[in-house]
Amino acid sequence: MSYAEIASKGPKQTPEEAAAPQPPQVVTSTTASTSSLVDVDTPSVRTVPSDYGEQDIKTExxxxxxxxxxxxxxxxxxxxxxxxxxxxxxxxxxxxxxxxxxxxxxxxxxGEGGALVVVNFLAVVGLSGWLGYKAWGLYDKGRLGWKNVGLGLGILGVVGAAESLLGG
Missing domain, CATH: 1.20.5 (Single alpha-helices involved in coiled-coils or other helix-helix interfaces)
Structure with a gap:
């Protein structure tokens, strides 16, 4: 049995009982009192004079x-x-x-060619070591691929070519 069937078997309501209650009405005959508000024109509002900072010190x-x-x-x-x-x-x-x-x-x-050779050697070894360290980190994480290896070899090739042009 459905709810509608059970409700239809109960006592019948009058139209007044079935109607929704009336919403409350707003009474507009009373006015709001403004007597408690502060009027800015009255002397009860205190302001600081503009020369307050230059006045003599009066308190601790x-x-x-x-x-x-x-x-x-x-x-x-x-x-x-x-x-x-x-x-x-x-x-x-x-x-x-x-x-x-x-x-x-x-x-x-x-004209100190020996020092230049040492500097070049240290630069190549340092760059190779750094690239190797980075490659080992990628290998350890399982992300070392041919693209990374090719990029590292390309960097070494460019640095080698630049040193051969500038050093020669």
Whole structure:
């Protein structure tokens, strides 16, 4: 038996009972009271005068605030000075390193062929070692393929060709 069949066997409702209840109505005859709101034109609203910061110190709280502001300004000035000094030191260090590197390249180009050969050898061994390390990592993860091997050999070939052109 379905719900509709069971409901049809029960007592019958009157139309008033079957109708939905009426929604509550909004009463518009009362007005909202604005007497509790603050009026900005009345003297009850307090504002700070524009010359407040220049007034004489009258309380300990003001004196403490001014002292904290002075300390904060001193700390900020000290931090700016330290940052400028650090920037100057880093520029000097970079210039010193650049000068050292320039001297090293000049000494290599003064006919010291043995040093150039050693540098080239170390560069090739270092690059080969790094590529081998990367290849071993790919092999360990099971992702080493012919594409990776070809890319590594291509890098070695380009570096070798560049060194033979520049070194010769």
């Amino acid at each position: 709280t003001q004196a403490a605030r001014i002292e904290r502001e002075k300390k904060a300004e001193e700390i900020a000035a000290k931090a700016r000075a330290e940052a400028d000094l650090a920037k100057k030191k880093s520029k000097r260090a970079a210039k010193k390193a650049d000068n050292w590197l320039t001297k090293q390249f000049e000494s290599l180009s003064d």
